[in-house]
Structure formats: structure tokens, C-alpha cells
């Protein structure tokens with residue numbers, strides 16, 4: 573994920589070079605509409621994601637949306653698909669991310685969290701590395717964190733609009749169209 577710092581020749585560097593991409597083999601990756609569009613633009617396909625019922629997935633790093641089934645509202649998240657062995661669909665045999673430049677926002681901030689204006693090394697369970705928050709990590713994290721807040725806010729507003737006005741008559745296909753038509757993030761042009 574974030575920690576899979578790649579150099580210009582796409583080699584894992586630093587702490588991640590000693591790990592077998594545990595993060596990409598351990599977690600379900602929630603997507604925002606911007607993640608979806610970034611990856612779609614790169615792969616020209618929408619075969620990389622699936623939905624998961626919110627009863628089975630708890631995250632504050634994405635936004636749920638409602639689809640009606642037999643007149644009952646059900647809450648879902650968009651997540652990256654996984655291979656049969658449980659690893660992320662984009663994890664290569666070399667343990668590197670095949671869409672590194674377009675990877676989802678949650679992958680960009682992993683394994684850190686931002687609390688009280690401090691960057692904390694959060695996930696010591698799956699991530700075996702000894703991280704030191706260097707100026708480079710700090711800079712990249714803060715950039716990704718800011719992008720995450722902006723995109724989550726915008727995607728959240730779009731989901732609320734869908735839930736209020738379209739969910740009763742909509743389906744997943746229409747929801748995807750609805751979020752793919754969302755106005756672009758002016759800074760990233762996605």
C-alpha cells in the first residue's frame with residue numbers, strides 16, 4: 573500500500589523492501605468515486621471492483637451508498653476485488669502494485685493515521701516494518717491525507733444525493749453512471 577514506496581525503476585524501497593506486501597494481502601480496500609475513475613482511466617475496465625454489504629464491512633475511510641432490494645434499502649461499499657488467495661487484484665507476483673500511480677487513496681496513507689496534527693504509525697499488526705516518519709514520508713502523507721479529505725467529502729455528498737433522490741429507483745449500474753459523471757476534482761483533474 574502506501575508503504576510500498578517505489579523508486580523510479582519500480583523497486584520497493586525502504587521498510588517495504590523487506591516485507592512480502594502483507595498489507596495488500598490482508599485488507600479489503602474501500603474505494604471512492606475518484607479511486608474508481610483513476611483506476612478506470614488507467615485500465616479502461618470496470619472489472620476490478622465489487623460491492624460489499626455495510627453489515628460486513630466497517631470503515632471510516634469510504635462512503636456507503638444505498639441500493640434497494642425488494643423494496644428494502646441496503647447499504648453498500650465499493651471495494652477492490654480480491655484474488656482467490658485473498659490478495660488484492662492488483663498485487664503482482666513480484667509483490668508490487670500494478671497500478672501504483674493510480675492506487676486507491678487508502679493505500680496512499682497506509683500504515684499511518686493523522687491525529688491531533690501528528691502522523692502516527694498505526695498498523696503494527698499487519699505491517700512489520702519499523703517506520704521512521706522522515707520528511708519525505710511526512711510530505712507524501714500530508715499530500716495524500718489532504719486529497720483523501722477532499723475526495724471523501726465530495727464522494728460523500730454525491731452518495732447522499734444518490735441516496736435521497738435516486739436510490740429507490742436505481743440499481744448498481746445507474747449508481748456507477750451517477751458517480752462517474754460526478755464533477756472532476758479540480759486539483760487532480762479526475
Ligand code: SF4
Pocket residue numbers: 573574576595596601652660661662663664668669670671672675676679
Ligand atoms: S491497489 Fe495496489 S497498493 Fe492497494 S492493496 Fe492493491 S496492490 Fe496494494
Ligand code: SF4
Pocket residue numbers: 573574575576587588591592593594595596682683698699700701
Ligand atoms: S505491510 Fe507495511 S512494510 Fe509491508 S508492504 Fe505494507 S506498508 Fe510496507
